[in-house]
Amino acid sequence: MVDGSPLATRQCVLNNGNLSLTEPVLFDCSKSLQSILDDLTTLNITTAASATLVLTSKPQSLTVKDVTTTTHILSKIMQDPTQLKQEDSIYSIKTFCNILEVKQDIIIEVQEKLSSLADYVENMTRFVDLDQECSQMAVRSNRADSTKHVNGLGVVSYQMPDAQFGFILYKDALFFPTPKKKDSYVMKTQVISAVVNEPTKSLTSPVTIKLRKKQMERSYFAVVSIGVAWGVPALIAIITISVTQPKRLYRQKEM
16 A cells, blocks of 8 residues: 555464464555445455454544544544454454554544543443453553553543543553452552554643542442553553441441
8 A cells, every 4th residue: 555554454463372373454545534424334344344453553644534433433433332352342443542542633623533442442342342351451541551461451541621631541440359358459550552642742641531430239339549650661551459348337236
């Protein structure tokens, strides 16, 4: 293709501890983001998601129209998460990573659409089993890295007034409660991957993101805060977890 997009794609698969490459799948060079959107009702979802990923593989060359069209495609693909295959979800999140790496002035213009799209991504992770796939979902960015495998995933997005936008894929502590004492839990969490659009200036203090409370068994609530600090070229992301239990009134046992 003239624009430098791949002529074909192939996957690296792990089978019985050995890595191998699948046969190349030729890409239809006549496809464009607009044509995919126009034909989305007739296209196979996996084909559409894969093609969209290929066409956004060079984020710095994308225009406002490209990003806007991509958000429409992804929104439609993720509209019914219960119908998605694991492969479709991975393609969608990788594409989301791509469009978060476009030029800063484009981010400013499309940040409302990106915020809306992040809601679709978060909703999708509630219905689609992404276990053991996070290494494939590691973001295409030199500001984040991930090779970890986990059993429970979640997505949180954030947006700042100066148009910096990103999301963090994190391991949900709700899946990993470890009893420590009678009235408390120990949580083990780890950041899986993160994308932060190139900041216009370095931050001197971390950004704090507060997630909604999640009710656990025995009426425990996990309150998750994610602190993010980034510079050039690395992104550092830290998760802290606190677990609280609502106060209960106990009636004294009668003698």
